[in-house]
Amino acid sequence: MSMVSHLNFDIKEILAKESVITAFQPIISLKRKRIVGLEALTRGCDPANDSMIPPNLLFEAADEAGVTIELDRLCRRTAIKNYRKIKNHRDIVLFLNLNTSVLNQDCELQMRTKIYADTEGINYGNIAMEIVESAVENNAKLIEVIEKYRELGFFVALDDFGALHSNLNRLVITKPDIIKIDRCLVNNVSKSYYQRSIIKSIIELAKTIGSLTLAEGLEEEEDIFTCYEMGIDLYQGFYFARPGEFDEIAVEGCINRVLTCADKIKKNIETSINENKEKHKENQKIIEEVERRLNKLTIKDFFQEFQETANGNDSVQCIYLLDSSGTQIGPTICGCGKKSLKQNHFFRPAEELDDHSLKDYYYYISHLGLERFYTNPYISLASGQLCRTASFRTNAGAKNYIVCIDFIEQKLDIQV
Incomplete structure (x- = not known):
């Protein structure tokens, strides 16, 4: 299936025919060696030629046509419906992206999500709502949205934290259940002391306010090892699995990657400990000789x-x-x-x-x-x-x- 690269499709026809699909990307707990969540990522399908439409073009077209609310609702409804079809879905949390442009427009925002979950018989505690906090300028509105979802029993995740104008103070006032650390901080973190320092600060603050941390955009083993050493709780990225169907083949492939990675982490920790011991031993020799x-x-x-x-x-x-x-x-x-x-x-x-x-x-x-x-x-x-x-x-x-x-x-x- 080819991918559309410009706005040459009819967004209203897509909405009328509900021509969207849901791709799922696993979220991993390396300590538990299992898949604990799935992020739902929507793609459009052009009825005219079956071309795939990436989400950025889909929402750009919806914005131009004034149907962003309708598209956002369709994405959430479809994602929950497809999640319901997954075997053992009750053991996995569904991560739903919330388009921040609808926060001030959709007065039924939380109730719609509740209705979609009720229709499919999904427990609210099985859904995490992802909000890009840097895209919400109004603190009061951000807190209001988070509190309403939390009152209903949904998890709340702040997405892409560390990108653009992310504010540490917002973590304190919102106290999200999960902080998703943006790929701009995670990519090449194994080679950057500065990125590690920033992520460590986020982890320490997360512990203080009772939030889990999730590193997204992981593609390299070295970055995963570094994130694990720093104390990241959850992991997501192409290293483990690309977004797609969550069938038995996808699950098996992802779990194999998880088990392989967990084994390498164990060996990496052992190597690191031995190297540090040797370094400390050499330093001690120098100190004793000087003394x-x-x-x-x-x-x-x-x-x-x-x-x-x-x-x-x-x-x-x-x-x-x-x-x-x-x-x-x-x-x-x-x-x-x-x-x-x-x-x-x-x-x-x-x-x-x-x-x-x-x-x-x-x-x-x-x-x-x-x-x-x-x-x-x-x-x-x-x-x-x-x-x-x-x-x-x-x-x-x-x-x-x-x-x-x-x-x-x-x-x-x-x-x-």
Whole structure:
């Protein structure tokens, strides 16, 4: 069947003949290794030549003809009817896209969905209404729509979150059941620290407000592995299945992909744990060697030792020394990565007499009495690279000091 690429069809004839079909795309729980939902995606079918009409052209034509409400209702009604035909549909949640342009037009919006579900004998708790929050400018209207659906017992999902002008505050005021994270954040997330940071923020907020997170548009294994490590709850994308008929063949193919992916995730986690253990072991060797050598030196010889350590270990970005108050003693000693260190208003190595007293690597050693401390990964102000700082106590003469070693965690391309 060919695909229509322009508006050369009669939208009113399509509506009159109810010439639309529903394609279903599975939504996956990798922890449970099963399909937990289906997103209903509508396609038009031109009665004149049986050509397939993509949804964007379908709704564009409906908008021009002033029949958007009628098309939106037809899509929902058809999707629910086709969902009802699926074997064991009660074990799967139907995700229905709500055209946001009808929010202010269709006064029967929620009741129509209720009627369609009642007609097919579908429990409201088996339906999740997807709303693109960035397309709704009026907060009050968004909250009103969500609350009405929720009162009836429907799930509510905010779709395409992270695209366009998505607002984190809207997650707080709407508290959706599911947050669908847009493909623009998910695509290549395994290679982007920034995308991971944004998604982690969404996940943390979702946990706070009691929402599940769903990563959509997944096509690459590496992105799925990364999403799993970050704590994403649900998964959707071409990797698992393309939209289409949800028959036994489609189910079997999708489940096989899920099981294969789950097995690879397990192996990936094991590999990651082993790699981190090895990295930690190597870092510990460096720390212990520096500690051993410093015990034999006076403070004036510390910096020569720092330079030799930094030059001799690719994983060491820089080393610096703090006094008991958190004030830096002497310069920051940079190693093999010195050429990549940035020199501008935002990123520069700390200098003598700089105050580090609010930094974790100082505070935990100084105030909690720890002998050693490892920070979580963070963007180094010395280089703009992802690093972890290891700090430990040492002394010279009668004075106590804290040695700080920045280990490179991951090289990033940061432009400031």
